[in-house]
Amino acid sequence: MTPLSHRLLQALEQFNAAHPWDHNAHYHRWILRQLPQRFDSALDIGSGSGDLARLLATRANEVRGIDSDPTIVSRAQRLTPAATPVTFTVADALTGIPAGSYDVITCVATIHHLPFTEALIVFRRHLAPGGTLVVVGLSRAQTAGDYLLGAVASPLNAATGWLKNKGRRAPRPASMTARTRPADMSFPDIVSEAEDALPGARLRRRLFWRYTLVWHRH
Incomplete structure (x- = not known):
């Protein structure tokens, strides 16, 4: 990397830090498009402050959100209207999912904190026949495709952050306040393990350093 390109990259990173936005929430509407009306x-596994769970509730009779962080669960409860x-x-x-089966299971930016294959097997066990599992995850950049998507995403990330925060000083999104462990699995490894655990699963690389997995249980 040349000194000029290094300086440009640093400037871009500083701009992105000053204009944060929620990369996970960016995929919430996409998730809804994968689901029945x-x-x-x-x-919702790793439900955080509850934004996705509340969206799911616009289509579901009952939604359960679980998270290992008591503070953020308390926040989700406060933000959710009683009705x-x-x-x-x-x-x-892995061990605390409420008993029963679910027509829809979602997991956003959480599975990289878990043993991957074991988590998929647990999710599969709790998915009702005919149900849909949707995962939005993070992977470790390894291939040329990963780095190309990252290069495309960086300026788009800056533009999106500027547009979302235009004319106001935006607080840091709640789902971004906690430091998270970086992903340690590459996308090819994720695909390989997912295909073993969930035959027929559909996986795609996505912008903003994410991938998606959709699986329908027959």
């Missing part, structure tokens, strides 16, 4: 029950059919619980994603 109506379904009975949903489980909304959502319950938030402090629970471990």
Whole structure:
């Protein structure tokens, strides 16, 4: 990397830090497009402050959100109107999922904190026949495709942050306040393990340093 390109990269990183926005929430509407218009029950794993769970509640009769952080679960409960059919619980994603099966299971920016294959098997066990699992995850850049997407995403990230924060000083999004462990699995490894655990799963690299996984249980 030349000194000029290094300085440009540093400037871009500083701009992005000054104009934060929620990369995970960017995919919430996309998640809804993968789901039926109506379904009975949903489980959001790693539910954070509850934005996705509340969106799911616009289509579901019952939504459960689980997160291992008591503070953020308390925040989700405070932000959720009493009439909304959502319950938030402090629970471990592998051992604490509330009993029963769910028509929809979502997991956004959480699975890289878990043993990947074991997590998929647990999610599969709790998914009802005919149900849909949607994962938005993070992977470690390894291939030329990963670095190309990263290069494309960086200026788009800056432009999106500027547009979202234009004319105001935006607080840092709640889902971005906690430091998270970087992803340690590459996308090819994720694809390989996912295909073993969930035959027929559809995986795609996405912008803004994410990938998606969609699996329908027959």
